[in-house]
Amino acid sequence: MENEALKEALLAGLIDSEQYEANDNYGPKLITNNATETVWEYLQQELLTCQKFVLAPAFITSEMLVALKITLAQLSQKGVHGTILTSDYLGFNTPEMFTELLKLPNVTVKIVQTPGFHAKGYFFWHKDHQTAYIGSSNFTRQALLKNSELNLKISSQTKGRLAQEIFTQLANFEQEALVLDQTFITNYRKNYVAPVIQRPKQQPSKLAPNKMQTEALKKLQILRTKEKAKKALIISATGTGKTYLGAFDVKNYAPKRFLYVVHREQILHKTLESFQKVLGGARFDYGIYGGGQHEKKTKYVFATIQALARPENLAQFAADEFDYILVDEAHHVGAASYQRLMAHFEPAFWLGMTATPERLDDFDVYQAFDHQIAYEISLADALAEEMLCPFDYIGVTDYEFLGETVSEKATLSQLTAPERVKHILKQLAYYGNETSRGGLVFCSRQDEAKALAKAFSAQGYPSLALTNNDSSSARKKAVQKLEAGQLKYLITVDIFNEGIDIPCVDQVVLLRNTQSKIVFDQQLGRGLRRFPQKESVLVLDFIGNYKNNYLIPQALTNDRFLNKDRLLADLKKTVVYHLATINFDLISRQRIFEAIASTKLDALKRLRQSYERLKKKLGRTPWRYDFYQENELDPQIFTQNQNLNGYYALLKRLKVVAALPKKAEQYLYFLENELLNGKRKHELLLLEALLAKNSLSQTEFRQLLRQNNCYCDEQVLASVQEILSLRFFAVKAGKTLRQDLYGKEPLVVVKDETYMFNETVRNFLQLELFKTHFIDIIKTGLALSAEYASERRFTLYQKYTRKDVCRLLDWPKDISAPLYGYRVVADVCPIFITYRPQTLKHGYQNEITNNEQIKWYTRSPRSLASKEVQELLAQDEKGRAKVQLPLFIKPTDAFQAEFYYVGQATIDPKSVQEEELLKNGKKRKAVSMKLCFEKPLPLWLQAELKAAEHQSQDRSDHEY
Template identity: 50%
Template sequence: MDKQAAFKNAILSGLYDQNYPGHELLTPQLLTTGASENLWQTLQDELLHCQHFTWAVAFVTLDMLVPLKVTLADLADQGIRGTLLTSDYLGFNQPAVFAELLKIPNLDVRIVDVDGFHAKGYLFDHGDFQTVVVGSANFTRSALLKNVEWSLKVSSRTAGRLTDQLAAQLATLTAQSHPLTAAWLADYRSRWQAPARPRVTAPLTGPVTPNQMQRPALKELAALVKSGARRGLVVSATGTGKTYLGAFAVRDFRPHHFLYLVHREQIAQKSLRSFRRVLGGPASDYGLLSSHHHDWGAKYLFATVQTLSQSATLQRLAADQFDYILIDEAHRAAAPSYQRVFNHFAPRFWLGMTATPERMDKQDVYALFDYHLAYEIRLKEALAAGMLAPFHYVGIQDYERDGEVVTETSSLRYLVADQRVHYILAQLDYYGYCGDQAKGLVFCSRQEEARELAAKFTAAGHPAAALTNQDSPSRRQRVVDQLVAGKLEYIITVDLFNEGVDIPALNQIIMLRNTQSAIVFTQQLGRGLRKFPGKQYVTVLDFIGNYRNNFLIPLALNDDTSRQVDRARQAVRLPATIGVSTVNFRRVAADRILQSLAAVKLDSIRELRAAYQDLAHRLGRPPLLHDFARYGSVSPLVFAANHQLGNYGDFLSKMGVVVTLTARERAVLTFVTKELMNGKRPHELLLLKLLLAHPDHRCNQEDLLATFNRAGAYVNPALLQSLDDVLSLRFFDVKAGKQTRRQLYGNQAIVRCPDLMDYQLDGPLARAVDEHQQFAQLLTDAVVTGLDLSTAYNAHQQFTRYQQYDRKDVCRLLNWPLDVSAPMYGYRVGERECPIFITYQKQDDQQRNAIYDNQLQNGQSLRWYTRSPRHRSSPEVQRLLARDGAGKPVVTIHLFVKRSDAVGKQFYYLGPAQIQPGTVSEEQLGAKKKAAVGMDLLLAHPLPVRLRRLLFEE
């Protein structure tokens, strides 16, 4: 299909009849903001593909300029410019907005001199067509990321009337505008008055009530206490009201005497004030126990561990002195000083609270609280709930000179070179901050670097101070006070402020060091996320060098512990928003992270061991596969895909767990793990679950069909036959090295159903389930885990659009009697269905498949070629082209695409496709000019923008 025809069909599909072929890029669409999409994603995608843009937008807010600057910085490298028409209408646009817009070198900003200018339109010039987004959305964070806004996206050819109308309107506005200049901004600043807005004044004192995330936590804590538990742990992200949550819990418990324990006196003093607001009562009820205070008789005692853990102090306090003890920053509780406290006191309840239970030293924090995780409020959840200040993360490439980039081994001389300091300050200025003055916390690699950078920042007009662990607590507090007061712009440190620091006024976090761990990254990011009056967002600038651990960045930002490389790649290539927070990578920085990902093995036994130990600490027992799925830890698919493991029992053995399985039991577990647990078809798993639960491990077809119906799973005769082929292992009677996969899986049927009417576990297998508890537990775990994973797929149909499948999955889901994936290569024409597998980016021009140029045309259709030699008269080509009496294709084409071989064996299912009439031609391909038949495959469903970017774009 040529561009003109595609354009016409797209317009007809959107405005006349949706049965015309749609087109994600060109079809008119109503744009909205929801859980999985927002208007900013559409605008950003259009920016990344346009040749020029012109926006006419009345209102612009500072909180959307950081992600815009990232995108425009990459466009500047390509020589692409744009124009923004805006105004001073109603004084909505702050002077700071215009000041920041002036920093963008490839954006021409013009002020429209028209009273009442209230336009909201975004025009993108793509050369031979233009796209416009018009509606209710100004360029504000609320409009683009949060509000219920409607915008219409329409594309028009350059010869279209809509294009002419837009061009005329923009020409008129341009003629009635003048350029934004520093002189105009100075005048505007002098006369600008903030628009009057309703003011909601919250009382400084008065009753405090639990927030939306504290309420369920308190309910869980109350249930834990009621159950008779003596200890419990709450994980609560920094800034989510952890202290008040503790106070509410204590109020509900009503202890006669209460002890609060922490590692710093300043925290104890602040917590005392917060608790009094919640608990009430006279001041005499509250006291401190520290090096400076000894309020022994207080009902509510707030103590430092340094003082309380001393032998003399403990001797003055009875073991039952307190009936409720709260340990703040509980991840420290494994230390000897805390252990002395644990060993001395016997309260009715211990409560531990922490933001980071995962410790670098692998101490088991969960065990200290009897593995009772009462509630968990993680950073990502807190951001989505609006409990923290939003952030704009920007991954920037670090300074490079003569091909040299910062690494773990870079010399101090390079790290503090004048050119690098100038580059860093230029980036800090370009991306800016929220507020009148920078208040930044800079993390660097070395103490000498911190001191030298502080001196050079100061000399450049940005007052800064270095703080290291060699500085006294009093100096640290003095420097923090200077930053808050505006006497300093930056504190430069080396991991000193990872935790225990409360500087709500911070508006910039700058990372000039290697990401050592996801835990430390999250701790450092969290330093700036406390809310503060006037702070609308935090700018987070991460200078990314050629570090080995760069792969940790997307994992930390997305709280992703799945160990799935594909998910990490997607997080870099298609960064998502978190509430109204945004994640952005400059192109070079993204490439460095992807290189780091390519060089690391996320699913190595070493990494899986660490994840296993973390979850075992949390549960107090060896975790099963379903535990990993339930707690959002390593994806069970990672264990299934690991070539060193046959099944989870093999992994448990490597972890030191005694696992005794017969050869048959191990083979059955391996079969279920490798072939069924991915959940891409739930039917086998549903049948196995039914048989495992039945006392005699039997069921009839009526029971099975009822089970499928309850699960909403499709069923037909071919499916029932396929179940028999798979569970009898006949499907796997194909070579896999020296033996067939059927032999690898034990060579005996798992389920026997000779007449497709009655089903039963194979006799010896049924006895093993009844007599071997460990085997039965592992088998049930794999089945239940697979059913949990199957919820990601649509059980009503064979394939779920935009999910991933490999060739073997496709053979099974097409109900083919044998797994013919090994010799399939690019496609196989069956009697009724033909799967086509396309690897879009070829790794080697000399490879056989590199001669097939499977180009995506107009975002909607792909040019595809048969293998060679093939002619139009070849039987398989004739079957593909055949039509039935109603003119419909006899063979349904299923299209599967992956970006490159580097991403593994999984292909995204793009849906059914049809051969476009008039595009079929016999062509000579390759150096040897072998005959092949080419044709355009038109997708039945327009390809989503994000998937198109993931699969088909550089």
């Protein structure tokens, strides 16, 4: 790090940010937890890039060590070593936590003996500087992920006084510290007294609905009173209080007689007790119908479907016997027994409750309840609302056999080989902890489950296999043994995906391919119910060489948009739902990356599946806006499939809509392919206005743009006209004109400075189908435009294609095809960089310096005397660059055509030089230079680019 860069950063941070150049990478910065970043993400990034470290938090909790363990495992492979300084102050640190610290492979842990050691500091040594984080955050989940913390990040060089003082103080702490070993832990455990947390005494409160339940109850009431609904469905993740929600609604409804139906006898008595707590009344008002009991005359009847749905038993009840019937786990209503039940009874109101309405079979649960969804809270929503226990997901590589990892074709002998068992247990021992109450292991085959249970038990991990061949009583006994601590693991295939609650479970181990997001959520949800002293859940996923690996980031982040860029970004996330962490080892991350890159996410089959899924939910044909609003698919995906010309074409292929005239189809494809993305809302606002009135003057259009906070000048007005006249697209697209895809007849014409639809468009708008699609595209595009700053051409860190850039720079023609890596046009030169941090066959090597510059190359052959190089370097009489350089970067080619906009770049004149590059075996001359970022890159983008360093890119590219 150059002294001048540090001086500038310090002066900007401490003296005057306008006079001096700020640099978040070096300058003092306040670090806290907020919606976009957390303290932990900063610390993790420092760890992954440092040469050594000292973590000095007085207090550490075991559950926060999980994310640290996988980070340190990566550092260990690079030979990076560090120190942890902590304490036994106030007894906050438990003996179990100290035991976990001993597992860390590349860390010396010391217990500071200085009385009252209460430090909260984190220190990292890099190649040319040191960085310190000092403030309020201990190493706990709340402090590093959620609490309102204040930490100062500051950098210095070795000779700096601050660095010397820190070094001296840390050395003093270490001199007065004991090295952590088993002897210390044994002695500490003998005398350990857990601190007593004083909490104010609270008076027993009357049961009342929580926030989620209150909202659901209001919507149920609205459905019944205003919409006269006879049926409704509640979709709520396991552990979010569905039972009490049902009881509260029954209390509000006050039925004369009520029936509760479920398919499991085990929960009848517990459910009855919960309802009685809410509804009150004598015990004789409540009856059980199932398990040998037939109490059918009570006011409130709690029945199993197995008992009630027998024809001879149903015959004992009148059709209107109950005015309110609640069906729990309503996703089973497709079964014949439930169909008999629903055909027999005619209550005033049916309520279905389920966590998983989407079935792997074809039954339409939504239709069974008239598509009336009263309330929906997903697993992701419940985690974000902290209704469930947070989790730590660790994706590790499954065992390799002779260089080949477990795949769909693995044999039983491979799945149960002693080496694989050893590998699994080694990972469980490292990431798990001695206080674990028990875990569920999901594998792929029944014989595998049995063999693994036997092998686990032989290695000191008492385990039992459960399959669908085991009776319900056998399963119940197994669960009781797990809860009692007699078993460590229950190993199963799929039978515990639903219908079982074991709140004490704090480990979920996945030894199978991720087949679907539904199953992933079901299995993850088995461990998320809250339980006393249960702080978090360890989710250990053994990732093999599976084609479906692309589903993992999608499932973890609840991302239903089949978009490769989004999935790649999801893969980089390390914190989700406020308190949950996600980490992968390098090999498993690479496997997922490759699965995303090789999977055709926009395949017609997947689009059809999403269409059918949303159609079931809505009970009608979904529109683009529905896909957006329901977070089902990115509405732009329908134009990405090369065999489809947009969503209308999909509906036409599915024979859902009638055929439109060819020209009408072309107009819809143009709107969807070019304007739906919302990256510039000007055209959408104009089209929306023209739908409301026949014409719009330029003056009115300018006023409309100002009202919507849109930038407006003569250039953008001319560009809008070129786009809507379709002249912008009169360029080659392969062997044909791109304009041929949309037709040559303009959508909007301008006459006497007044905009109006082309007569052909006006005629098409008389067709209801065309108009519906037209309005839907505009509505969806305006919704998507909310992600972009309308007051400027480009929004920092949003993604753009070359074609988007041509349009937003107001160029009269789309020259994206020959644009390649850059092009100087008048006073602007957009630059597109695919990040290549490693030396490649073509010789280009990007380097990001101090997070404020990136090394960039012109095309070859080029020299300092080349015309375009001279244009790039040209300055006016005041020394200002004559050419603007909007800079766009993408981490890898896997990001397809979209680049992140990182602002206007400037050239460091001292860095400009000619270089000889080896390309295709020949030396070619190019000019290299450093481009200075408008702002230092944000933490998340640094992480994405850093991840790109681990992905091989040995193929040549023509972007430069």
